[in-house]
Amino acid sequence: MPHYIYGFLMSMVLAYLTTPFVMKLAWKIGAIDVPKDARRVHKKPMPRLGGLAIYISFMVTGLLILPLELPYVRGIFLGGSIIVILGILDDIYNLPAKVKLLGQLAAAGVLVLFGVKVEILTNPLGGMIILGKLAIPATLFWVVGITNTLNFIDGLDGLAAGIAAIAAFTMMLVNLSLEQANGALVMALLAGAAIGFLPYNFNPAKIFMGDTGSMFLGFILAAQAMEGMVKSATVIALIVPILALGLPIFDTVYAILRRFVHGKPIMQADKGHVHHRLIAIGLSQKQAVLFMYVISISLGICSVILAMLGVRQALIAFALLAFMLLLSARHINTTLEAKKTTHGM
Template sequence: MTIETIGIVAAALVAALLISFITTPIVKDLAQKWGAVDVPKDGRRMHDHPIPRMGGLAIFFGFLFSVLIFFPFVPGGGLSRPIQGMLLGAVIIVILGIFDDIYALPALPKLLVQIVAASVAVISGNHIDTISNPNIFSAEPYWELGWLAIPVTIVWIVAVTNAVNLIDGLDGLACGVSTISSMTMLVIALSVAEPNVAVIAATLAGGCIGFLPYNLNPAKIFMGDTGSTFLGYVLGVVSVQGLFKYYTLISFVVPFLMLGLPIFDTCFAFIRRIAHGQSPMHADRSHIHHRLIDMGLNQKQAVAVLYVVSTILGLCAVVLTTISALRAMLLLFALCLAGAVGGLIYFNTRGHRAQEEQTEEKEQGEEEQS
């Protein structure tokens, strides 16, 4: 990677940051004018007063303008067909998010539009053709997906889109985690000389960083579904361009590490809901960030813990692509830490709930005796 290319990547990040930062107050006024306001009406909300949402529109503006400005200067770059497909799909996702933030659309229509947006990106050339075989003992190092490439890629993009959306439950959480994931992707792209992926990751990270001062606790504006689904969509598509295609034995692992926190939380939520006989799309208050709050942490502390977990997983992904001598040790350390945090959250939440049940039973017994 040349100094000139690194300069273009840095300029793209700064430009996206400034555009996002400047346009956020404008988007906030638009959100209030259009009625895109989050009113705390159930126990899942962590705020106690109405807050404008749709702030992801500012992130989108920073991302889009920075890509259009700087992509033509990337060596061998230009708005190729896959990039055009990604941008068109992103526009579809953002329009969907705006309507959802204003009118609170049902889940099924949103899912169908997300599939359409993912299909646009896939038909334009963003698809997973080959992945490494996770069975290291197999004689076949790769899996050729063939006709399965299209449905597998669509499922991946839609899954990541919704994974980021589902962790958007605390001030600054989804935006910060997306920043960490984007920076992880940026470092990996620079290390393997993929300037196109580097510019996209830099613009996404810049847009998030510019919005973050308004979104940290206490938040002045939420990104809403406009932002969370947009971030998830772009991360999903860019991971197809820059992670599944360019690595050998680690191509199967790196995307899951880079997006580890939202993927883990989504999988855990779906398993939990199905085990309780509920729809996988049923909203609840048992996400990992809710469990941290139930442990007694405040919003800032819970977000900081999840930032640390996401950063460790991101560093592990970077190391797996760069420093072979440390791969196994860092991966083991990250998995152990993630397991320890998960176990701590689980057992403390169980203990907290058991204590609440005992207190309620005791109070009921006292009332019956009186």
């Protein structure tokens, strides 16, 4: 059995078995999400330390089967551990945004110290872009940015865990196509951990992953995407992680622009995220999450086709999938309007 399949299964089972113990721990230490405002969709207090189960399963499996002699592996282990400690403290004490940012920068800085940084980027129009002195700032920006995209989108039961699993599985397939075995293995472990946690987190959730989980998932995805760019100096290595994480990236960029236009702090939470808007038009939590899964899977399919077949085939697939999604959205809208009319009568 290939290592990545073995690692995926082991990580998934371990996350599934560990989560109930983490639930008890969350209640014991007070890592509880109490719905104090209208932005929150849940109506009762919920434990929110679930990311600890994801972290434990990833780390234990990783320590057993990942090549620990690689600085890159040690970097994601140490940086990921800093992120998890930060997340646990935030899940218990609700840390200020500035403190969280400093912690994320410290974790990203660990990656740089272990040699994980992007110094050269492929120019999609041809040639290479040498970052020079901008390499470290660009690396910090990428890692902190992607770490927060998963954090921002974690607003419905099962949403962040499912999207992270889809992105990790996509990047695993692409790493395999590029013959990057270690990268494929890291993504297999992450996908397994997220999927093993999902039965407890999907609606109706028994536990939230909290910032412990969303930041850890985002951090590992960002680190692996960056390592892929370093190992494969191609346009594919640049575009694939952006496509695979397209939905959370779009949601985060839109949130930042929206808050900037309205003169609000960038880190101030609101109900303008994509998942909030889907709920507002009448979708249930499950329907909204599944619809966003479909979008992420579609982008993932385009990523894999791009890596394995080429740009032309990827564009054709993107056009077909976009058309199907538009038809689905139109059908959903028509159905919801019909329900409103029926209830109105």
